[in-house]
Structure formats: C-alpha cells, structure tokens
Amino acid sequence: MEIFYIEDGQLDAYLFHEGTYYKSYEFLGAHKIDDGVRFVVWAPNALEVYLMGDFNSWEENDLPFKKIENSGLWNICISNIKEYDSYKYRIISKDKKELIKSDPYAFHAETRPNTASKYYDIKGFKWTDNKWIKNKSESYHKPVSIYEVNLMSWKRKEDNSPYSYRELADELVSYVKEMNYTHIELMPIMEHPHDGSWGYQITGYFAPTSRFGTPKDFMYFVNKCHNSGIGVILDWVPVHFCKNDYGLIKFDGTNCFESENKRLAENEQWGTLNFDFSKPEVLSFLISNALYWHDYYHIDGLRVDAVAYMLYLDFGGKKLKNKYGGRENLDGIEFIKKLNMEVFKNYPYTMMIAEESTAWPLVTQPIDKGGLGFNFKWNMGWMNDMLKYMELDPYFRKGSQKALTFSITYAFSENYVLPLSHDEVVHGKKSLLNKMPGSYEEKFSNLRLLYLYMYAHPGKKLVFMGGEFGQFIEWNEWQGLDYFLLDYEMHKKMQIFVKELNKLYKRESCLYEEDTSYDGFEWIEHTNHQESIIAFERIDSHGDKLIAVFNFTPIERKSYPIGVTEEGTFKTLINSNHKRYGGKIKRVKSYKSTNEPMHGRKYSIRVDLPSLGGLYLKLRRDDQ
Known part of the structure; x- marks a missing residue:
C-alpha cells in the first residue's frame, strides 16, 4: 500500500477556516485522485490522527495523517482502497485519549447499528432530468401541493x-x-x-x-x-x-x-x-x-x-x-x-x-x-388555530369564528406554506381524521371541509402521508400506513376527494397565483358567527375569480345568499359533500345571479350549503 500526502491544500484550508468554503465537501472527506484516494479531516486540537478500515484490516497505527501546514486539517492519501470499503478515523486527543470517529463528510455509511463510513465515488450518475431543471422557475405564483413522507x-x-x-x-x-x-x-x-x-x-x-x-x-x-x-x-x-x-x-x-x-x-x-x-x-x-x-x-x-x-x-x-x-x-x-x-x-x-x-x-x-x-x-399559527377549531363540537364553533378569519389579517405578511404535518398526528394528538368530532360520517365530512378550506386559503399546501385517505390511528414510525383502509368505502372516497382537489388546485390559477398579496383575496362573508359560515373570493393575476363558501355546522343551509360582482351563471367546481366523496349530494348545481344586492355587491346568488361542507363556485364564461 502506497501512502503519500498532499502538498497544495493551503488555499482550501484557508477558505475553510475563514468560513467561506462553500464547496468544502469537494476537499474534506474521502475523494478519488489520480493515484488513489485522499482523506481530509478537521481535527484542530488532535495530537495524532490515523486512518483505519477494511483496506488495512483495521490496523490502528500504520496509516498516520499529516497536518496541512498552518491549519486544523489533516490529510493522507492511499493507493489501494475500493468502493464500499468501510473506514473510520482514530484520533488521539490532546489529553491522550483515543477517539474512534466516522467521517463528517462521508458520502456513504454503514447501515445501523454499524457506524463506519464507506468510501464511495459520488460522481458518474446519469441524470435525465434536464427538462425539469431547465424549466424551473420561482414558486410564488405556482401551485405547490406537498406530500410529506x-x-x-x-x-x-x-x-x-x-x-x-x-x-x-x-x-x-x-x-x-x-x-x-x-x-x-x-x-x-x-x-x-x-x-x-x-x-x-x-x-x-x-x-x-x-x-x-x-x-x-x-x-x-x-x-x-x-x-x-x-x-x-x-x-x-x-x-x-x-x-x-x-x-x-x-x-x-x-x-x-x-x-x-x-x-x-x-x-x-x-x-x-x-x-x-x-x-x-x-x-x-x-x-x-x-x-x-x-x-x-x-x-x-x-x-x-x-x-x-x-x-x-x-x-x-x-x-x-x-x-x-x-x-x-x-x-x-x-x-x-x-x-x-x-x-x-x-x-x-x-x-x-x-x-x-x-x-x-x-x-x-x-x-x-x-x-x-x-x-x-x-404558517404554524394557521395550523394551530384551524386544528383547535375543527376539534370543537360544531354547535359551539360559533364562539370561535376568529380562528377561521384571523389568519387572513397576516396571510400576506410572509410567503406561507399551510402545513398539516407529522407533528400533529403523533404523541397522543390523534390522526387528522380522529381529531374530527361527531359520528363516523361526520368525521369524514369535517376532514373534507378542512381540506377544502385549506386549499382555498392563501398559501401553499402540505399534508402528511396518510391524511389523504383518512388514516384512523395516529402515525407510528415503526409500521406502514393502514392501506387496508382503502377497502372501506369512506376511506377510498376520501382519497378520491383529495386526488380531485389536488387536480382542481393545479388547474385553477385563482387558488395559487396571488398567494402573496391581498390582490388575490377578498372577503364576501366573515361575520356570520351564529351559523359558522364564511365566504371569500380568490382572484388570479388576470382578475378571474373563484368563490369559496364554507358551512362549519351540521345544518344544511338552503338558498343561502352570497354576494357576487357579476351577472351570470355560477357553476359548482367542487362540493365536498358530494356522494362521490362520501357525502349525500347526488348532483352539483349551478346558480344564476339576481339583481338582489348582498354583501356590498350589486348581485347575488342563492346557494345550497351542505352541512359540514363547502363549495367552490366560478362564473361560467361564454367559452366554457
């Protein structure tokens, strides 16, 4: 086995110690060089450093590092290492204690419970994602629906x-x-x-x-x-x-x-x-x-x-x-x-x-x-408020209307992601579905309502795995999700609802284009505490509008008036209480405006609001 040392690492060491070496992984760690593999490690106060591994039968003393001049970095180069060889650093501290360390810059490691680093040539993968990379652009005005896993x-x-x-x-x-x-x-x-x-x-x-x-x-x-x-x-x-x-x-x-x-x-x-x-x-x-x-x-x-x-x-x-x-x-x-x-x-x-x-x-x-x-x-504030609100008995939600509306007062102070994350479905907090109050069917209705409101609310979206089909027990990291639940009608229909909601979200620019500005949002109704109803418009960069209406009580509201700014027929894009999703509505309706002023708008429509449900509505244009 040939051993040698680098002679030209002073600039790398200088940048590393200056705190500006932002490609330090190209120097520290284990790297292939012409004559073998170079190892570099930061151990500024060590008395001695040794390399040991599969390539030298884990002998402790025969591969000593040498310090790079005027630095806290040590190096050694050896000639006969193979890919996947395991290795560690043996460090002698200034008080003469022996430390056995893995490589902080290692690209690969043994599988737990083993702890050694592995030499691995990180280069050479054949990427085929050029089109994806080329088409990347900023995300502020794009749909972002994240599946956390x-x-x-x-x-x-x-x-x-x-x-x-x-x-x-x-x-x-x-x-x-x-x-x-x-x-x-x-x-x-x-x-x-x-x-x-x-x-x-x-x-x-x-x-x-x-x-x-x-x-x-x-x-x-x-x-x-x-x-x-x-x-x-x-x-x-x-x-x-x-x-x-x-x-x-x-x-x-x-x-x-x-x-x-x-x-x-x-x-x-x-x-x-x-x-x-x-x-x-x-x-x-x-x-x-x-x-x-x-x-x-x-x-x-x-x-x-x-x-x-x-x-x-x-x-x-x-x-x-x-x-x-x-x-x-x-x-x-x-x-x-x-x-x-x-x-x-x-x-x-x-x-x-x-x-x-x-x-x-x-x-x-x-x-x-x-x-x-x-x-x-x-947006942790939105998450905390909404989950507390949704866990309330619907008959008592009228006293907590602020939980629905307060987030809009700061919704554009930052560029937000709305998370329903893993932290909310562990350690006795219960799964999202099991947080929801009411009967078996009402739990599903409440969860669909939460998702529908979330996707209309300004901000990008994140849902933890299992939430999309109504995992009933809280997340357990030691076992897989309960996919057998998809054999049950309500869970399968919940999955269909989330799938179609994501599709609608990506299709409707009103729901994502103006996520960072009040230009993309306008209240219609937010003061109806007694009936726990809210309605608002989401608006895209061309002024196109989508109306979102939500009923957070288990009481259906027939012919509920909603103010609109234009005449015409408003089609239902999605109804969370549709039979397809596990609800009771067999067909979606369209609603024709009248000249009756409402909510500060010149016209209005009268919609049938499902119990524990909501609607997205949009004016039907001539070309639709």
Missing part, C-alpha cells in the same frame, strides 16, 4: 422491511403523481442512528441513509420524481446533532462543532448538542451541506427545521443574553442570512422553507430589505 413508514413489505430508494421510485412516485401532488417532502434522510428520531438527530450530514440503498440509488429516486413532474424537498437540520460518540460530539476531544460554553452547546429538549454558529468552520460545513444536496442530488428545496432555535438564545427556556443584553442569537441570525444568500446565488429557483414558530418579522423577505432571506415559511 417518512420513508421508513410510508409503506412496508410483508416482512415489515422498508422499501428501497429504487422501489420507492416506482411505488411512492407513481402514487404521488396519481394523487396530483406537485412535491414530495422527505423527513430527514441524512444518516442517523435511531429510527425513532425520524432522521432529526444526524451523524452523517452528507450521506443519504443506507437504510434504503446507496447515494446513487437516492439520485435515481430524485431523477424519477423529476421525470414524473414532482419536485423534491428535504427536511434539513442545521440546529443540532446527536451525541453518539462516533459522531460530531467533541470530535477531536474538544468542542469543534459545538460551543465551548456548555449552556450554549446543550439542547436539553432533544438531548442533543447545538451547532456553534460563531465558528467559521461550522459555517463552511453547514452551508456546504445545503449546497451539496442541490449540487449532487438536484433537490428542489430545503425545509429548515427549528429555525427559532437559531434565532433566539433562550428559546429552549434558557436564560441567556447576547452581548447587547438581548435574547437574539446574533451568530445564528448571521448564519441564516449567509446560508440563504449563498443558496439562492447558486440556485435562484429553489425553495428555502423556514419551520419557524414565533412572530419573528420578515422571515421571507430579502436580506437587503431587513429580512432573513427565506422564500417560504410554515
């Missing part, structure tokens, strides 16, 4: 084993396409030790988990999504990392990725360690990682987890202040801005979605206008 539990085989990336490329992608969703959002697929963490406690930021196959298998999955017209969003966790001893924790015996200040480093809520955003090397690591998933996997966006923990020093209940006496995490805020600037500089049409649960202003505004630079934010 946990790959371990979307569907299981008969022996309870999960599907592979390549099997999911057939099974999951075809299902999402059939259901008319525009995007898949994957809960974190970066390598992690514990299935029960759902991927949110990571050990391998640059490695798609080997639970489902190789990195190129995951590329195959993304490629299949794109060729099926489906975008791919990844959950991404730049806030914290797990404490497994082979991971990032005290990487060289000292706090490299975490703060030296224990109170800043500890994340008690999750039993993890927070990244230290004041360290330039951490910025190089994390921003590189965000770009890496775009560069090598062609992803279409990142949903950035737990942004509030990056914005506030005291978010987890700690009594910490910044140097000015405030609660803001100044380093975290700067990291977020640098992250978004760099990502959008390279990928202007990607989606950077903040999962941010506070009232921090201007999250989705440009940085030069005082914002954080994301282009979308989860």
